[in-house]
Amino acid sequence: MTTTPELESAAVRLSTAPEPVGPQRPRQLMAPVRRLWRQLTSMRTALLLLFLLALGAVPGGFLPQRSLNPVRVDQYVAKHPTLAPILDRLSLFDVFAAPWFAAVYLLLFVSLVGCLVPRIRLHARALRKPPPQAPGNLARLPASARWETSVPAEEVLGLAERRLRRWRTSRRGDALGAERGYLRETGNLLFHVSLVLLLVGIAVGQFYGFKGTVLVKEGSGFANAIASYDDIHPGRRFRQDSLVPLHFTLDDFRATYGPDGKARTFDAKVHYATSPDAPMAPYDIRVNHPLHVGAAKVYLIGHGYNVHVVVREKDGQVALDDSVGVPCLPQDARFLSTCTIKVPETRGPQLGFEGAFTPTTVRDPKTGRVGSAHPAVQAPALTIVGFSGDLGIDAGVPGSVYSLDHTHLTPLDGGRPHILVPGTSWQLPGGGSITFAGVTEWSTFQLTQDPGKRIALVAAIGIVLGLCLSLFVRRRRLWVRVRPETGTLTVVEVGGLARTDPDAFAAEFEELVSRLRSDIPPAAPTQATSTQEAE
């Protein structure tokens, strides 16, 4: 399409897109700054930053991320001793918290705001202004038509105005200008403003939000306080007193599985209360069915088995009787789980046990290795190795409850593993015994408070709505010009253009012209109309 002066004047203000940045002469002190600003807010820069944003997210999509799975990052680092430190230096294991990633999206948003403000102003002005004056030659527009009628000129414009009542019209002299589809730009601006709002919502969540996870055994309880959690992620501005008052007990956890071992349902039955005096109310926390308490939600995010063991010293005295059980950590989808049992309260050397719990135990006939064939408890067994000596608990160094410090421990029975089924015992070499009494289950819960969530939801609605308007509404313009011809005839000229989807506009234009022609019937010998007729 070649640009003619007609087309240019017709298309003026049809878009509020920023002008391309051209070379500028520095006229004043602020000129370089202004030029930099114009560069930053240009569409080309925005496009480049968008590319960088996509490109920057790629390593986050391929490399393990600390925020998601620190264990897998450690595995990766161990596997790639030369490459990993370089990747780590570039924050590629924390891409979405990396300074360079933040730089990209902050620049993008600065560019966006810089672009939005003048566009909002321009659009607000365009909304108040009537459609621009008709260009000199309507036949030069992408769509045009012309016919002669015996209807007087003034009446033609009146009829056209009535036909175009859903358009914004303005009559100037011999021409009627009409415009439609302002919602396109409104939607476009709404979309971009909502993006900024989304960033605000995310930021509020990051600063004032809280996330904590806790493991609760069946029969045990949880009270909502920072100290109760196993793992917390508070926002930088999160205040402890904004934790919602809540305490609950896990009465029963139940998982059901298909014969293939795939999980069907998870269900944690709890009793909860939001104040110490309130009666406890029952609730089922399931996947996709969290517990709502004020501004917080409690999610069921994991589960596993507790083994219940009784350890006796040589005189039969009970050294450990863990009625709620020792939690074992699942290692695979069939819940082969590692267990660590510490027995510090002995009169002789302390005892420790390491091993695996298998809910449906199978043994490899060749290697003798124990494994689990199904995640449900069908043939439970506890396979353990025992140690005696000093557990290192009293040294003051906080150790993990899930592992033994072997420095001052010597293996019992030469480190030979013993397989226990519920109700059976292992008579320890130095006297005493360990009895596998039974199995219960535990669940992990996550409590989340995100005050920015609602802002983000509103922003998301604005994003979708704005996007639909900006992509499906077409902005288009139309002019009708009349000119009295010799005698009683009037020449009617119609011309129009659209910025987007010329095919659809051509069809709309054709339809509209045929309606106009029925309103304003052509004089007897019909003059040909065409989309490209020279005057």
Next chain:
Amino acid sequence: MAHLSDSLLFVAVLVYAMAMLGFAADAAARRASRVLSVEAVARDLVGAAGPPVTVTERPVRASGWVGTVALGLTALGWLAHVTSVVTRGVAAGRVPWGNMYEFSSAAALVAVTGFLVLVARGRVDKSLGAFVMLPVVLYLGLAGTVLYTKVGPLVPALNSYWIKIHVAAAVTASGAFLLSGVIALLYLLRVRFDERTVVGGSVRFPVSLGRSLPVAGSLDRAAYVVIAFAFPVWTFAIIAGAIWAEAAWGRYWGWDPKETWSFITWVLYACYLHARATGGWKGPKAAWIAVAAAGALIVDYYVVNIFVVGLHSYA
């Protein structure tokens, strides 16, 4: 019922393949000069060593009956395909997009539907048929063999009414994006063909395929129309996924690999839409972005599901 669904998908693939051959035959018949096309094919076979052949564009005559039959076959295959997806849902007693096999079949259905709608609306010519049906047939073949999963219930995380909303939107957008990717590639092919022929240069396979394609401008517009439809749907799919994630996992966004790749795909399509409105980026450059975005979508779906460990690692 599950059996019926499988058989119908097989029938659909077979009929699509026949339609593809029909479209290809139609395209071949439409070439202005029969001899010329034979020469071109011969040269394709011998490679660059063949004598240079100058190709002059002549007005392409309207599509013959072969093309109409091919279009009819596509519609027939589409019917079988729809029935296959529906019976699958009935057999499983849930929405028919609960695993990768079902998702792929449904996405291909959306792509074929999109193609048929575009043809019916006169947005693209049916001469595109062969190029659209080839990836569809390959895609469905892959889905029906490698990804095939027996009818079964959903894993707990998927057991929510959000699967109807989030995955339906993702399927729709994916199917449309894949279609737009094919159209964008064909546009690039056509542009290359035009560049070569305008200077009187010779064209070889695959650029020679450009001869039977619609004009570049209409392909460019068709790709845009499809993306402009799919982009809000994809945006909605991501947002619905975020709302679901908030209910299932306790956060609406966590840069899980699937989320990350959906984000990358989204940003690339946003690039495409901006590029089309930016001087110097219109045309082929924008089309390359559309192709890259479709590539990101494929990574998002296949590579992430199969090779990357994340929260979406089921199905």
